[in-house]
Amino acid sequence: ETGVTQTPRHLVMGMTNKKxxxxxxxxxxxxxxxxxxxxxxxxxxxxxxxxxERVENNSVxxxxxxxxxxxxxxxxxxxxxxPEDSALYLCASSQDWDRSxxxxxxxxxxxxxx
Amino acid sequence: xxxxxxxxxxxxxxxxxxxxxxxxxxxxGSQSFFWYRQYSGKSPELIMSxxxxxxxxxxRFTAQLNKASQYVSLLIRDSQPSDSATYLCAxxxxxxxxxxFGKGTKLSVKP
Numbered sequence: 001e002t003g004v005t006q007t008p009r010h011l012v013m014g015m016t017n018k019k020x021x022x023x024x025x026x027x028x029x030x031x032x033x034x035x036x037x038x039x040x041x042x043x044x045x046x047x048x049x050x051x052x053e054r055v056e057n058n059s060v061x062x063x064x065x066x067x068x069x070x071x072x073x074x075x076x077x078x079x080x081x082x083p084e085d086s087a088l089y090l091c092a093s094s095q096d097w098d099r100s101x102x103x104x105x106x107x108x109x110x111x112x113x114x
Numbered sequence: 115x116x117x118x119x120x121x122x123x124x125x126x127x128x129x130x131x132x133x134x135x136x137x138x139x140x141x142x143g144s145q146s147f148f149w150y151r152q153y154s155g156k157s158p159e160l161i162m163s164x165x166x167x168x169x170x171x172x173x174r175f176t177a178q179l180n181k182a183s184q185y186v187s188l189l190i191r192d193s194q195p196s197d198s199a200t201y202l203c204a205x206x207x208x209x210x211x212x213x214x215f216g217k218g219t220k221l222s223v224k225p
Binding site: 042043048104106108 | 202213
């Protein structure tokens with residue numbers, strides 16, 4: 001399998017549930033990203049990992065918890081979410097966390113919080 | 115707050131015409147510029163990157179960059195109905211490697 005993959009593709013969860021989103025990249029990249037895409041808003045960067053170390057956390061609520069066990073895998077752990085957290089969650093990767101490298105996106109997880 | 119501005123559209127062009135998509139950015143130190151295409155319900159797909167002033171052509175697509183005016187554009191020649199999508203402009207700022215996205219311009223190509 002090539003590129004960036006994400007599972008699950010769709011997720012419906014209640015506000016008291018705990019779930020995790022998974023991202024895997026097969027491109028040999030060193031940087032991975034989580035983005036949130038809501039209707040009528042620009043893509044919002046949530047977290048950045050470079051060589052498995054978190055380098056950016058854009059004031060994201062603690063109910064979102066990222067994990068990067070190695071340079072190929074990235075997780076987003078979810079707990080006690082709110083309905084306004086319903087969105088498309090996108091994972092991306094790039095060769096390095098640098099001003100010039102192109103980012104490639106996975107297919108996304110469509111999350112609905114009920 | 116670093117920003118990337120795009121006209122949300124929709125921009126409607128007839129098949130075969132040239133579609134022109136525009137983007138401005140606020141961070142004068144920005145170094146790298148990208149155009150992504152996003153079909154409804156799908157993830158963004160990188161279609162063009164440009165790093166220096168001038169034009170860059172790839173098939174039917176031409177990206178244009180003017181750093182003095184803080185302006186980047188995408189031209190699509192011989193537009194096809196399959197080009198109908200939302201086009202996202204994204205910029206990497208001068209101080210670090212994070213992409214900043216515009217809200218996107220929705221393009222509709224009518225047969």
